[in-house]
Amino acid sequence: MRRAVGGSSGGACLSTLPCPGGAARYIGGMGTDETIRQDQPGQPEDRPRAHHDLGGVSTFMCRGVDTETHTLTDFDREVDALRQLLSLKGLMSVDELRRGIEAIPEAEYHALGYYERWIRSIADNLLRRGVITEDELRTALTES
């Protein structure tokens, strides 16, 4: 018996179904909106899956696996540092970070990179909490 474990991450790896042409199974990643919406038969389109709820969506089962090492950029490190500081100061939990990521509109969600989604969510959370104002954010973005 094989077991695939999903859960809080919302994903589960299914190891038993073959892919056309022997393509490797692909877990996670990005695609165009059009291809992502192609759900499995049996899980019809009328099931109102949220656009970020990608576990088991057939598009992701049969793409080549991206095995390239992704080097962290300075931007990536800064975003992660910011997240840790906000967590330490009790200004944003990981759950709030995830909520903010999931709230990014679908087209942007799939166009943004991993840490770009994080900084969008961080900005959203800080605005919600009143830690920063829209004016302050706008000014800071204009000056940078």
Added chain:
Amino acid sequence: MTRFAAGDRVRVRDDWPETRGPVHIRTPHYVRGLEGTIRAHLGRYPNPEDLAFARPAPELDLYHVSFSRRAVWPDDLAEGTTPGPAGSEDEIVIEIYETWLEAA
């Protein structure tokens, strides 16, 4: 004393709160409405659906629930699928909070 024990049959609520407004939920779309089996009680944790909005978060029981792979993704969905050996049945195990589960 928890509501469910290992071996209990349960059903995941066929509910779609994401259609009713902003939410953060940890129950994947592909197990909603399906029957599964409680494998283990994992502990009690503050409800992430509340934590995500910085609301007071009551602690909930979290369970490992297993589902037949065939129930989630039937064989006939994949061309050329080879059935497993007789008696074998692959499972998918998901962490699910008690509020998403009802007795089956």
